[in-house]
Amino acid sequence: MECTLFYTELSRGIYRISDSLHGPNSDGFSDAPGRATQNSYLIQGQERAALIDLAVDTPDLFSYACQLTGLPTQVLLTHGHPDHVYNLESVGEAWLHPDDYDLVLKGIPGICFPIHNVVLNPLKDRQKIDLGERILEVIHMPGHTLGSVLFWDKLSGFLFSGDSCSRRLLYGLTPTVPLDEHCKKIAGLAELPINHIYTAHDRCGLPKAHLLRSCELIRQELPKSATTVIIPGIGIMRNLRWGDENTLDYFDMAVEESYVEGLLK
Template sequence: MKPEEQPRYFAVEVTTDTYLIGCESGDHSGDWGRSLDYGSPTGNSWLIKGRDKAILIDSAAPTEGVRAFAERVANLPVMLVLSHAHPDHIYRLKEFDEFWIHPADEGLLRGQYGFPAYPDIPKTVHYLEEGDVLDIGNGHKLEVHHVPGHTDGSILLLDPMKKSLFSSDTIARRLLYGLGEWVPLDRFIQDLRRIRLLDFDYLYSCHDRPAISKKFIDYMIESLKELPNVDKTVSILGMEFLHLVRGNELEEAYFDFVVPLRKREECIDSLAKV
């Protein structure tokens, strides 16, 4: 590739001082383009600008320069907060001097559960847990909510001032579930219902660019209840997964859920408690 052909970062202000940080292409997903419509999965970071600093949620594209780009957009120091530590959310972690993460996910950076260890982990690590608050100035605070299932330490960030929830891969139209410590689906659904009670209007995930309405959580829960009737399977990472798909990928009402096939009976038993 010539330099001018390198995939480029771009920013879209989705609400005041809140930006989608996208990239025109990824590594395994081909050409992501700049479309903000529903469709194939993309890799998104989210930048929330305060008075004193800004928070960047995840480094979700392999292209170098995300830190410099985010700092240019915010014109402020930028904190990198990892929603979780799967490889597609930590691409440019090494560009930062420090970062914030739930302690239960730090092991993923070092190769836990068979994931590749991340080289050049910054030495300064800050831990975030349920109930923590990140103050970015002038009373603008983001609340940390821990919902395990996608990973052990998956977190969501609530911005009460903007009534926005940054839900990463936990509340999302596509969910890979159960590759860490097992969380029964009835407990996961309880967590979803707890999050549903929070005061927000829209949620922003890491693999869809549009704002997703709060009512999607209800659709997600109802979709999970269909799992006992699913026989479709798919092979991922050399493992067999039960594969639930509902809806149209070009519309908000779409849910693609995979869980290890060996967990099928446990899923059915736990859903019977819902």
């Protein structure tokens, strides 16, 4: 089946770019909660645009995004996992937190190969990215990876979280911070006037309440869970699956065991 890229304008100058092969249900164009999807976000300012994550697995993604606005477009990466840097070599340049440089430049043994011939520019906590009458703020959120970041658009009230504040969370694939430290950072986001949270693997926008709810589940329910899951290339991880995948309240987390033990200390 042919991959069809399409966009949805979420707010003025903000576009979610998805593909029809990875729909949440049998409708490849649906934005309902459901199965994991692939999504990048294009943020348009007056002078330039930013594409958040190369998270749709097609070589046409970057050119498609550039054609939507006709503006100079830079690639901002929420983190360095392989499903967020598809075809990065052909783009040639991206912005990423330095703590994740090695994930891209050296790869992850047993999971992905290094990416060569790419220029990585640093992102830092509280950095402002001026697109022209629209500013994205970088929020460093170590957890999913050490260099994970969020992008906050005050103009729309949208938080673009990659995999950090999502309905599905993989934790401890590579060394990272303790879960309690991660939860404290997540809870601190509640001070922002967030309208919606947009993630790389769901088309539906998540409510602000998801932040504190996910932290409560991690602290209260994860240590009780006796369920494990085998992640290809990684091994056995502790798993918490809460709720129905077809609802916004769903939460599915796979965690390397030592991070769960750290919660109990």
